[in-house]
Amino acid sequence: MPQSIVRNVEPDELGGLPKNLQDWTSGFIELPGTKNVLSSSAFDPAGCFVAVDKGSIVGCVAVTNLPRKNWMVIRYLAAKRALSRVYAVEKLLSRALQYVETKKPEFLRATTPSMQPYVDVYKSFAFKPIRRDFRITWDLTGTPEQPNKLVEIREVTEKTASEIAEVYVESLRPYWDWRTEEQGGEEAVTHNFRNGLKRGERWLSGHVGKDLVGFTGLIPDYYNARDARFRGTYVLPEYRGKGYGRILMNEVSNWAKTQGQHKMTVYTFSYLDSLSPGALLYIKSGGKIDSEYLQMQRA
Ligand SMILES: CC(C)(COP(=O)(O)OP(=O)(O)OC[C@H]1O[C@@H](n2cnc3c(N)ncnc32)[C@H](O)[C@@H]1OP(=O)(O)O)[C@@H](O)C(=O)NCCC(=O)NCCS
Incomplete structure (x- = not known):
């Protein structure tokens, strides 16, 4: 051998x-x-x-x-x-x-x-599994869904970015606290979000009346022409469980289609023995798990 x-x-x-x-x-x-x-x-x-x-x-x-x-x-x-x-x-x-x-x-x-x-x-x-990660992809070649009437959708601009940057860390809680820590803490994560916009990330925010309820983003043509990197959907904790996540998923896929994207891909984590709310939302919104990973750690 x-x-x-x-x-x-x-x-x-x-x-x-x-x-x-x-x-x-x-x-x-x-x-x-x-x-x-x-x-x-x-x-x-x-x-x-x-x-x-x-x-x-x-x-x-x-x-x-x-x-x-x-x-x-x-x-x-x-x-x-x-x-x-x-x-x-x-x-x-x-x-x-x-x-x-x-x-x-x-x-x-x-x-x-x-x-x-x-x-x-x-x-x-002596490493033990602590979390799963999935790569999830969406085929965006179908016809767009009907736009929703409940949530007003706006594209985030440099001017309105601060509103989201301020609540970005909050929208990750509690599921992504481990990652916020790994990325250097709340300030660093907020800073990265602002930088992302400068590097070509595009975000949509969702509003009900005067309230910002969540947001969703992508980077068009990231992997290849028409092949976007999806940056995820986030709903602020007090507005979760009301269907806004589903609405934002529909809106972001419609929007990706109008930007000429044929596919979008995200990496997201899940628990070892159950799906995280994010993974669940993505699968229910037509995403397909195409690869699975393990995060492992020594006791
Ligand atoms: C994931 C997230 C966006 C879901 O937002 P939401 O507004 O609560 O989602 P919805 O109310 O539209 O629910 C979407 C579906 O997921 C299910 N779901 C959502 N959270 C759930 C939970 N904790 N347990 C079980 N099911 C859940 C709902 O039943 C619903 O399915 P249905 O439409 O068939 O009823 C929200 O939990 C969040 O912001 N989490 C933190 C950020 C995050 O993890 N984003 C994704 C990672 S990139």
């Missing part, structure tokens, strides 16, 4: 990894998102390792930084034909954990496609 060597990635090998990861995981690890992570200034190649068999790269793993000091996530543990290369997957994770030990992080978790053998290898290193 060939024994892979595990070593640090070379700078000129980084560019090829997103495509490898996409191929090795049947698309569960996507190309554009991985390219963004590997080329971002927060990414430290010192925490990225590859497995090499007979001169070819056949596996990798990366220890990445959350936007919070000493908070880390192990991701991209994957190998070509991984089921016949479990030994390489183990070696990669073991190398990543050695690196993690030198950093003494305050917080560490992992994220992986829900696939064998990755989940088992993480478990064998």
